[in-house]
Every structure is written in structure tokens, then in C-alpha cells.
Amino acid sequence: MSTIPLEIDGRQVAAEEGETILEAAQRNGIHIPTLCYNKQLKPYGECRLCMVEVTKGNRTRIVASCAYPAEENIVVKTNTEKIAKIRKMIIELLWPSLSALAKDYGVTESRFHSDHTDCNLCGMCVRYCSEVKKLNAVYFKGRGINREIAVVPDLANECIYCRDCFTLCSGGWIVDKCDNAYTSLSK
Amino acid sequence: MPKLNSYSDLRKLQEFINARRDPSRTCITVCSGTGCLAYRSQDIYGAFERELEKHELRHVVDLRKTGCYGFCERGPIVVILPEKICYLGTKEKDVPEIVEQTLVKKKLVERLLYKDPATGDRIAHMDDIPFYKHQHRTILASNALVDPKKIEDYIAIGGYSAAAKALFEMNPDSVVKEIRDANLRGRGGGGFPAGRKWDTTKNAPEEPKYVIVNADEGDPGAYMDRSLLEGNPHSVLEGLFLGAYAIGSHEGFIYVRQEYPLAVENTEIAIRQAHELGLLGENILGSGFDFDVTIHRGAGAFVSGESSALMTAIEGKVGEPRSKYIHTAVKGLWDKPTCLNNVETWANVPAIINRGAGWFRSIGTENSKGTKIFSLVGKVNNTGLVEVPMGITLRKIVFDIGGGILKGKKFKAVQTGGPSGGVIPESMLDIPVDFDELDKAGSMMGSGGMIVMDEETCMVDTARYYTDFLAHESCGKCVPCREGLRQMLRILNNITTGNGREGDIELLEELAEFMQVAALCALGKTAANPVMSTIRHFRSEYEAHIREKRCPAGVCKDLISYAIDKNSCIGCGTCAKNCPTNAIYEIRASAVSKDRVFAIDQENCIKCGSCYTVCPDKARAVIKTPVRSFAERV
Ligand code: SF4
Ligand code: SF4
Ligand code: SF4
Ligand code: FES
Numbered sequence: 001m002s003t004i005p006l007e008i009d010g011r012q013v014a015a016e017e018g019e020t021i022l023e024a025a026q027r028n029g030i031h032i033p034t035l036c037y038n039k040q041l042k043p044y045g046e047c048r049l050c051m052v053e054v055t056k057g058n059r060t061r062i063v064a065s066c067a068y069p070a071e072e073n074i075v076v077k078t079n080t081e082k083i084a085k086i087r088k089m090i091i092e093l094l095w096p097s098l099s100a101l102a103k104d105y106g107v108t109e110s111r112f113h114s115d116h117t118d119c120n121l122c123g124m125c126v127r128y129c130s131e132v133k134k135l136n137a138v139y140f141k142g143r144g145i146n147r148e149i150a151v152v153p154d155l156a157n158e159c160i161y162c163r164d165c166f167t168l169c170s171g172g173w174i175v176d177k178c179d180n181a182y183t184s185l186s187k
Numbered sequence: 188m189p190k191l192n193s194y195s196d197l198r199k200l201q202e203f204i205n206a207r208r209d210p211s212r213t214c215i216t217v218c219s220g221t222g223c224l225a226y227r228s229q230d231i232y233g234a235f236e237r238e239l240e241k242h243e244l245r246h247v248v249d250l251r252k253t254g255c256y257g258f259c260e261r262g263p264i265v266v267i268l269p270e271k272i273c274y275l276g277t278k279e280k281d282v283p284e285i286v287e288q289t290l291v292k293k294k295l296v297e298r299l300l301y302k303d304p305a306t307g308d309r310i311a312h313m314d315d316i317p318f319y320k321h322q323h324r325t326i327l328a329s330n331a332l333v334d335p336k337k338i339e340d341y342i343a344i345g346g347y348s349a350a351a352k353a354l355f356e357m358n359p360d361s362v363v364k365e366i367r368d369a370n371l372r373g374r375g376g377g378g379f380p381a382g383r384k385w386d387t388t389k390n391a392p393e394e395p396k397y398v399i400v401n402a403d404e405g406d407p408g409a410y411m412d413r414s415l416l417e418g419n420p421h422s423v424l425e426g427l428f429l430g431a432y433a434i435g436s437h438e439g440f441i442y443v444r445q446e447y448p449l450a451v452e453n454t455e456i457a458i459r460q461a462h463e464l465g466l467l468g469e470n471i472l473g474s475g476f477d478f479d480v481t482i483h484r485g486a487g488a489f490v491s492g493e494s495s496a497l498m499t500a501i502e503g504k505v506g507e508p509r510s511k512y513i514h515t516a517v518k519g520l521w522d523k524p525t526c527l528n529n530v531e532t533w534a535n536v537p538a539i540i541n542r543g544a545g546w547f548r549s550i551g552t553e554n555s556k557g558t559k560i561f562s563l564v565g566k567v568n569n570t571g572l573v574e575v576p577m578g579i580t581l582r583k584i585v586f587d588i589g590g591g592i593l594k595g596k597k598f599k600a601v602q603t604g605g606p607s608g609g610v611i612p613e614s615m616l617d618i619p620v621d622f623d624e625l626d627k628a629g630s631m632m633g634s635g636g637m638i639v640m641d642e643e644t645c646m647v648d649t650a651r652y653y654t655d656f657l658a659h660e661s662c663g664k665c666v667p668c669r670e671g672l673r674q675m676l677r678i679l680n681n682i683t684t685g686n687g688r689e690g691d692i693e694l695l696e697e698l699a700e701f702m703q704v705a706a707l708c709a710l711g712k713t714a715a716n717p718v719m720s721t722i723r724h725f726r727s728e729y730e731a732h733i734r735e736k737r738c739p740a741g742v743c744k745d746l747i748s749y750a751i752d753k754n755s756c757i758g759c760g761t762c763a764k765n766c767p768t769n770a771i772y773e774i775r776a777s778a779v780s781k782d783r784v785f786a787i788d789q790e791n792c793i794k795c796g797s798c799y800t801v802c803p804d805k806a807r808a809v810i811k812t813p814v815r816s817f818a819e820r821v
Contacts, residue, residue: 063512089701111694113677116670136192143488
């Protein structure tokens with residue numbers, strides 16, 4: 001199998017056919033922060049934390065590394081000033097859920113009023129349920145700023161209660177959602 | 188009609204139809220676009236049928252239902268050909284008079300003609316009416332010539348001859364080349380060169396390939412795609428056919444909003460008729476080329492107009508954008524090479540193939556060729572669909588075609604590009620309208636919405652309005668767009684209610700910049716345009732709201748109050764009658780006078796502005812004052 005040579009943060013690395021920039025970086029021990037990425041699932045591109053600068057020829061773009069395929073001879077920078085600015089903004093917007101990352105980036109407070117729930121809509125639960133379990137017990141409801149995670153009303157029929165999504169959920173939101181649904185069911 | 192099996196069959200059919208048509212013969216056309224239908228233009232058509240019968244004119248006069256004439260605001264529109272006598276605001280009861288006067292006695296029905304607001308003169312001919320005079324109608328013009336439900340009308344004006352020409356006289360490469368040479372750019376938003384897109388799809392290795400018409404017009408108030416599909420569906424089909432032939436696709440989709448029933452109906456009929464004639468299906472015109480088209484009805488969310496979202500919807504999944512670092516031209520529908528263009532782009536294709544790239548290039552500016560259709564709405568005298576050559580100035584559109592600002596008010600700005608476009612101020616009215624100039628001005632062409640705003644429009648409120656729309660219409664998938672819009676909206680709500688803080692403008696700017704680079708799809712990347720452009724051109728209005736808690740345009744309810752100027756009030760009491768909360772009461776003009784005047788009880792006033800609107804022009808006694816200065820007065 002042929003490999004794809006590219007440069008990440010000044011290092012020459014070899015990506016495998018079909019790999020994304022993020023995967024190539026991870027295999028080579030280069031850390032890129034992520035929130036909505038999970039190796040069992042298809043790239044989704046929600047959180048934008050994984051954005052990096054990619055230079056191809058004389059054109060530089062900022063792309064989501066979890067979705068961008070590794071290409072021959074591109075030059076990737078994972079932590080430039082521009083990138084740090086983007087990540088800081090995401091941290092502030094999702095405040096306070098990314099507290100660990102906030103420390104790395106020196107963010108101590110958010111300038112925004114946080115009126116979102118503990119769910120950051122990474123979709124891990126929804127995607128895991130449908131892509132891995134081939135079930136659809138959890139789904140997205142609404143659009144725009146009203147988008148939210150919902151569980152199907154007769155959860156008992158859809159959900160096999162494997163609880164796998166519980167461990168994937170960073171905010172613990174899905175646990176509440178499901179437990180509430182079960183509690184109301186058993187009533 | 189029998190199936191056509193060759194190029195000459197098509198030519199013969201066209202000759203056959205035209206032999207029985209006399210271009211000098213009188214033809215009454217009744218607009219049957221959505222706008223005029225809403226004013227019951229079908230009844231007008233029925234009345235014409237009866238009246239013609241009565242006068243035994245049925246055999247000498249033709250009667251035709253056509254697509255949208257564009258001047259919908261003045262509908263229903265009746266145009267009598269070949270003279271192009273244009274009657275506006277026609278009613279069923281006017282029909283006997285029109286037949287009696289115009290058809291029998293060859294006289295005009297003056298009161299139905301366009302009246303020049305300045306001189307009061309009546310204008311009889313469509314092409315002399317300022318609204319039409321300054322347009323350049325290459326695409327919309329055919330709407331008047333065809334009944335969208337009759338393929339023979341389209342064939343009569345040369346329809347499908349571009350398709351036949353391509354099949355028998357050109358190869359796919361030369362079709363792509365013609366579109367490239369014409370420099371046709373996508374009319375749906377970004378203005379990407381169509382020829383380049385076609386080339387990419389054509390050269391993509393995978394099979395099969397697909398072509399798609401994007402008719403998911405989501406801008407509120409914009410309806411150019413709808414009118415084209417409703418009024419001349421065959422031109423869109425023929426364009427799609429040419430694209431398919433050029434890139435080697437055999438399957439096409441037309442993605443239409445569910446909310447456009449007439450467009451769906453007319454397109455369905457068009458597809459069926461094209462099938463019956465052998466212009467769609469297998470072995471088209473005996474050329475060996477196969478092509479078929481399916482209509483997909485979309486649920487009509489604003490975001491589904493985004494190309495990757497639209498494709499996921501056709502695949503039967505929730506229409507949501509996905510990362511497309513590999514172009515949809517290479518990996519689109521079902522991961523196969525897909526060429527997607529909007530309705531207007533496709534509708535341009537047959538004309539380019541028929542008349543050549545040179546003709547197309549002769550219209551427009553250096554990098555934006557051809558014409559563009561806009562939906563001109565807002566505070567202008569003439570609203571409707573206008574088709575203009577690229578490069579025309581905004582001033583010409585607003586003042587010559589649009590006839591200037593309503594009620595003689597002052598122009599303030601025009602929003603181009605729909606909700607995610609930007610505003611353009613007075614000082615930039617002379618820029619030529621083309622893709623690059625609008626971009627430079629901080630707005631965009633978008634699909635062609637154009638909303639004119641007058642001096643009584645608050646620019647912060649405008650930004651708030653569009654941001655609110657986008658916050659609810661984005662899909663909500665990615666953080667920059669969803670959370671960015673959520674916070675922008677919160678900040679704008681604060682500013683317009685008098686709770687703005689120092690630093691808000693800078694924070695909005697920072698958010699906007701972030702969204703532009705970090706959002707997943709084009710919707711999110713452009714969602715901050717209304718905020719960015721209003722800050723750029725009207726920063727002082729933001730500052731007035733934040734620092735002085737004042738809305739200069741007198742729009743933001745929380746920052747204004749209504750009062751009655753005692754000296755101007757003529758005591759007519761109209762305002763009191765119209766006040767929904769009975770907040771207006773009578774007082775004596777002065778201690779000595781017996782004259783009555785009116786006053787507003789601020790406690791009960793809900794700031795609906797009714798009094799402001801109804802106070803007669805000769806008095807203009809109701810005034811808007813900043814809240815604070817009022818408080819100082821009490
Ligand atoms: S519930 Fe948890 S896993 Fe599901 S979208 Fe929200 S944060 Fe992600
Ligand atoms: S930018 Fe907005 S519309 Fe596009 S994917 Fe993100 S949330 Fe959805
Ligand atoms: S409508 Fe105007 S003029 Fe008449 S009473 Fe009211 S404020 Fe006075
Ligand atoms: S990991 Fe979330 S966008 Fe890439």
C-alpha cells in the first residue's frame with residue numbers, strides 16, 4: 001500500500017491511503033484537540049476544535065483536520081496564532097464545558113452568557129447509535145439554535161440500554177435524557 | 188403529437204406549429220404566475236374566453252396563459268400582443284370593456300394603463316414603462332411567449348433546438364467549452380464558474396454522474412427561481428439536458444420546495460410532455476443519448492439550499508451540510524460526481540448554446556457576464572422581478588426601474604444577497620452590480636434578493652432581524668454557526684433594547700470573523716454578513732444605541748416614545764380612534780383656548796405606532812422622541 005508524504009508541524013510524516021490529517025497526526029503522536037471526533041465514527045465536523053492550517057502549493061486554508069483527507073506534500077500547522085484564536089473562541093462559546101482545554105489555552109472566563117445546556121451537540125450519541133448499533137434511539141430535533149438531542153418516545157422499543165453512548169457523552173447529558181425517559185416510561 | 192425521432196422531426200414540428208401561427212395576429216396574454224393567480228387571474232382568463240366568444244372573435248384572436256411578467260405588485264397583468272399593450276391591475280369586470288374597446292374599436296382603456304407618478308401621463312406599451320424600459324430581459328422575456336403547460340409553445344420559439352444542436356452538431360467537449368467561453372457563473376450564490384464545475388464533473392473518474400437543479404429558493408421575498416420554473420419550465424429542463432449531455436450524465440434531479448406547488452405542477456407537466464415527444468428518456472431524437480429527470484420535493488428549510496445539504500436530502504437523509512473538502516463535483520450525490528446549479532444558471536444554458544458564447548459575453552462586465560434576475564422589494568415604488576445586465580448600477584435599479592423610494596422618503600441602504608448578504612449604503616449606489624463588486628462592498632450577489640430600505644430603517648434592527656432568521660434557519664450542526672449566531676442574536680437584542688455595552692461592537696466583529704473561517708458550510712461562513720456590513724457602513728448607529736440609548740431611525744421600541752406636538756395637532760382625533768389601548772386622550776390646547784388637542788398617556792402606550800401612521804399629513808403632529816429626553820421632560 002502506498003503512503004502519502006506530508007508535513008505536520010515541521011515533521012515529515014507518512015499518511016496511509018484514505019487517512020485524514022487528524023488520523024495521520026494522531027498515529028505520529030502529534031496532538032490535535034477534538035470534541036466530536038471518535039475513531040469508530042464517520043467524521044462529523046461539528047466542534048471545529050480540530051481546525052488546522054493547510055498549505056497546498058501557494059494557497060493556505062483553515063480546515064477541519066478530522067474531515068480533510070491527507071494529501072501529498074501538503075504542509076500542516078496545527079497550532080498557529082490563528083488556530084489558537086479559533087479554539088479560544090470555541091472554548092468561550094461552549095463555556096464551561098471545555099475546562100481542561102481552557103487551561104491549555106489560557107482562557108479563564110467567557111465573555112458570553114452561557115445559556116446552552118450541558119449538551120454540546122457533538123452528536124456522538126446519535127451517530128454511535130445509528131452507525132455502530134444500527135439503531136435510532138437518539139436523534140437530533142429542531143434546527144438552528146433550537147437544535148437538541150431527543151430520545152424516541154417509546155425508548156424501550158428502540159434502545160437496548162447498552163449504555164455505550166453514556167460513556168461517549170462528555171457532558172453527561174444523554175444520561176439525564178435517557179434516565180428521564182425511562183423514569184417516565186416506568187410510571 | 189407523435190414521438191420525434193430525429194433532428195429534422197423536431198424542425199418539422201416547429202415549422203408545423205409556426206405555420207399555423209401568425210405573429211401579427213392579436214394575442215391576449217393573461218399572467219398566470221403565482222402573484223397574479225393570487226388576484227384571481229384565472230377568472231380574467233375565463234372572462235376573456237366568454238367575451239371573445241360573444242364577439243365572435245375566438246378565431247381571430249389568440250388567448251394565452253403565461254408565466255410571471257415580473258411586475259407582480261401591479262397584477263393581474265394583461266398584455267396584448269403584438270403591440271404589447273399592457274394593462275395593470277386588471278379585474279374580471281374590466282374584461283368586456285377591454286374586448287369592446289381595444290379589440291373591437293382599437294382604443295385604449297386609459298385607466299388600466301401605467302400612470303407615470305411624476306407627470307401623470309399614461310403609458311400604453313409595456314416596453315415604455317420605466318419598470319420594463321431599463322431592464323434587459325433575455326431569460327424572462329420568454330415567459331410572455333409561452334404557456335408553461337404547453338410544450339408546443341416552447342418549441343414554437345425555438346425550444347429544444349439547442350439540445351438538438353448539441354446532440355447532432357456538437358460533441359460534449361464543445362458544449363462545455365461554449366459554457367466556459369461564455370464565462371457563465373453560478374447564479375445561486377457564490378458565482379462559481381459553471382463551465383469549470385462542469386469540467387470537473389466531466390473529468391471525475393467515477394460513474395454514474397448526476398446533474399441537479401437547485402430550486403430550493405429560501406430567501407424570504409425572493410422568487411426568481413420559482414417564476415422561471417413556473418413560467419418556462421422547459422427552458423430549465425433543456426439547460427439541464429445540455430449539462431447532462433456535456434458531462435455524460437443520464438440522470439437528473441430537480442429539487443423544488445414543497446411550498447412551490449405551481450412550479451412542481453408545471454415542471455411535472457413539462458417532463459411528461461418532453462417524454463411523450465421523445466425529448467427525454469431513451470434514445471433522445473434518435474441520437475442514442477439517454478437522459479431522465481426526477482422531481483424531488485424538499486421540505487423547504489433555508490439550509491437545504493446549501494449544495495451538500497440538498498444532496499443528502501435527495502439521498503433520503505436529513506438535509507444537513509457535510510464537510511466537502513472533496514468537491515461535490517467529484518463526490519456528490521451518493522458520493523458520485525454531481526453537477527449542481529440553480530434554476531437561473533440552467534435557464535441561461537440553452538440561450539448560450541443557441542446564440543453562442545460571444546453573444547453572452549457581449550452583455551455584462553469583465554468578469555460577470557450576461558444578465559441577472561433580481562427580486563426587487565422593500566421601500567421602492569415599483570417592486571417585482573427585474574432582469575438586468577450585469578454591471579448596471581444599483582442606483583439605476585432602485586431609482587429608474589424601482590421608481591425611487593416610497594412616499595418620497597430618503598434612500599438608506601439596499602440589502603443584496605438575501606439574509607446572508609449585506610447592506611450597501613447610499614455612498615456606494617454607483618457601483619456596478621456584478622459578483623466581484625458586490626463582494627468588495629461587503630455583500631454578495633447571492634441568488635438575487637434585493638431589499639430596499641428607507642431612512643426609517645434602523646440598521647441595528649435590520650442586522651438583528653437577519654441574524655434572528657439565520658439563527659433559526661441554520662441547521663445548527665456546527666459550533667461556530669449555531670453558538671456564534673446564538674450569541675450575536677443575544678448581543679443585538681441587548682443593543683436594540685437599550686442594554687448594549689461598550690465593547691459589544693468589537694465582540695460582534697470578533698465573532699463574525701471567527702464564523703467566517705470556522706463554520707462548516709457556506710451558510711455559516713456568510714451568516715455574519717448582515718452584522719459585518721451594518722457595522723462597517725453604519726457604525727455610528729450602533730454607537731448611538733449603545734452609548735446614548737438612542738435609535739436614530741426611531742425604530743427600536745424600547746428606545747423611543749411617541750408624543751404629540753401640541754402646536755401641530757389639529758385636534759381631529761384620528762389617532763385616539765386608532766389607538767388599540769386607548770392611550771390617547773383629549774386636552775385643552777391652552778388655558779385660554781377652547782380648541783382641543785390630544786396627548787398620549789405613556790403608561791398605557793404600547794408603542795405600536797398607529798398614531799404616527801394615521802396622523803394626517805397636514806398635521807404630522809405625532810413625533811418619535813428618544814425615551815430619555817422624554818423622561819427628562821416629564
Ligand atoms: S448528549 Fe452527549 S453525546 Fe449526545 S450530542 Fe450531547 S454531548 Fe454529545
Ligand atoms: S455552518 Fe451552520 S448551516 Fe452550515 S453546517 Fe454549520 S450549523 Fe449547519
Ligand atoms: S391624528 Fe394627529 S392631528 Fe389628529 S388628533 Fe392625533 S395628533 Fe392631533
Ligand atoms: S473533531 Fe470536531 S470538527 Fe473535527
